[in-house]
Amino acid sequence: MAIDQTYPEIRAAVASLCSQYQGGYWRKMDAAKAYPTEFVQALTSAGFLATLIPENYGGAGLPLGAGCAVLEEVHRSGGNGAACHAQMYTMGTLLRHGSEEQKEQFLPAVAEGKLRLQTFAVTEPASGTDTSRIRTNAVRDGDDYVINGQKVFISRTEHSDLMILLVRTTPREQCVKHTDGMSVLLVDMREAVGNGLSISPIDTMMNHASTELFFDDLRVPVCNLIGEEGQGFKCILDGMNAERILIAAECIGDARWFTAKSAEYARERTVFDRPIGANQGIQFPIAKAHIQTEAAALMVQQAADLYDAGRSAGAEANMAKLLASEASWAAGDTCIQTHGGYGFAAEYDVERKFRETRLYQIAPISTNLILSYVATRELQLPRSF
Numbered sequence: 001m002a003i004d005q006t007y008p009e010i011r012a013a014v015a016s017l018c019s020q021y022q023g024g025y026w027r028k029m030d031a032a033k034a035y036p037t038e039f040v041q042a043l044t045s046a047g048f049l050a051t052l053i054p055e056n057y058g059g060a061g062l063p064l065g066a067g068c069a070v071l072e073e074v075h076r077s078g079g080n081g082a083a084c085h086a087q088m089y090t091m092g093t094l095l096r097h098g099s100e101e102q103k104e105q106f107l108p109a110v111a112e113g114k115l116r117l118q119t120f121a122v123t124e125p126a127s128g129t130d131t132s133r134i135r136t137n138a139v140r141d142g143d144d145y146v147i148n149g150q151k152v153f154i155s156r157t158e159h160s161d162l163m164i165l166l167v168r169t170t171p172r173e174q175c176v177k178h179t180d181g182m183s184v185l186l187v188d189m190r191e192a193v194g195n196g197l198s199i200s201p202i203d204t205m206m207n208h209a210s211t212e213l214f215f216d217d218l219r220v221p222v223c224n225l226i227g228e229e230g231q232g233f234k235c236i237l238d239g240m241n242a243e244r245i246l247i248a249a250e251c252i253g254d255a256r257w258f259t260a261k262s263a264e265y266a267r268e269r270t271v272f273d274r275p276i277g278a279n280q281g282i283q284f285p286i287a288k289a290h291i292q293t294e295a296a297a298l299m300v301q302q303a304a305d306l307y308d309a310g311r312s313a314g315a316e317a318n319m320a321k322l323l324a325s326e327a328s329w330a331a332g333d334t335c336i337q338t339h340g341g342y343g344f345a346a347e348y349d350v351e352r353k354f355r356e357t358r359l360y361q362i363a364p365i366s367t368n369l370i371l372s373y374v375a376t377r378e379l380q381l382p383r384s385f
């Protein structure tokens, strides 16, 4: 049995919604590299994407653990929350660091589904994981910031009205700390596209609505600055922990989907006059994937609990993401092996989920960077960079 007792009503409601979007729907989206608009609309209308928005701004005001339950169930059903999961964590940057005016202007509309806040733009081609080296810069000109630069692998930009954008407002060399001098701007994509912002889709291994962004003298009003100028890195940090925990929950959902599929197939597929699952060479890897998943799920739960208690959750968020992404990958690999040739046939959905879950060892942060974080911050080992 999986340890999934948290938020049973939410889980049941999400599972029921997802049952209307089964494998055939996701395969069609995947083959066409299409955005799952109907699914996202259904999730939005049911209020699930507003789970974490406080009640006074029109959301459900629930803790991060509830967001984890929503996204885990989406993935456990065979679906993919990547089309819309960002709203849950990008919203936090606005909620925690935005002015009251900004929150009142945007959050109720986001909660209602009138505005989509699905884009979080940090990564750049030249900076890679070293965020302090981003080059996209914003220069103050009257009541505007003028933005120039480039971002890469930014998801869902063509399906979002608002973007949380990290820019440099002070050159790195002029800052005492390299992570100083960056700022967060809320960009209204509806006005920006064609007026200094252009979007170029990137074709990726899985259906992810990934894009490259080019900024050419894009003007953003100064009133759209979130938090203090120069303190942007701090503003996105706690959102990054939330992102890691939520994505870890998605990985747990994937892992549980893979293991359920493996067990079902291994019970039914008969070769050499017996179910393949009777062979320990098949059943042991499935059992091991299950054990790995349940252990990772405990860490995800621990990270979400710490986050919800307002305690420092950096180490646990990172460890949860690492363990869960490795558990889903191991469960996916086992699922392919269990299915033999059928694991490669699109109609079984295993190969699609296998491609989808691979991402989470790279994004939103790669495994090596998590190991480095734990080694240097938790274990006080010397830094290598």
Ligand SMILES: Cc1cc2nc3c(=O)[nH]c(=O)nc-3n(C[C@H](O)[C@H](O)[C@H](O)COP(=O)(O)OP(=O)(O)OC[C@H]3O[C@@H](n4cnc5c(N)ncnc54)[C@H](O)[C@@H]3O)c2cc1C
Residues within 6 Å of the ligand: 120, 121, 122, 123, 124, 127, 128, 129, 130, 152, 153, 154, 155, 156, 204, 208, 210, 359, 362, 363, 364, 365, 366, 367, 368, 369, 372, 385
């Ligand atoms: C489908 C997809 C969607 C994405 N969506 C978004 C998004 O919406 N917004 C956004 O901002 N970004 C997004 N990203 C970007 C993602 O966060 C980055 O790809 C990821 O953080 C890794 O950065 P990089 O690709 O530049 O790799 P690099 O930094 O170039 O790293 C390459 C490899 O080298 C390793 N490495 C680097 N430095 C070290 C070191 N010092 N020690 C050991 N190993 C090291 C890394 O672990 C990695 O395995 C997305 C990426 C993908 C593929």
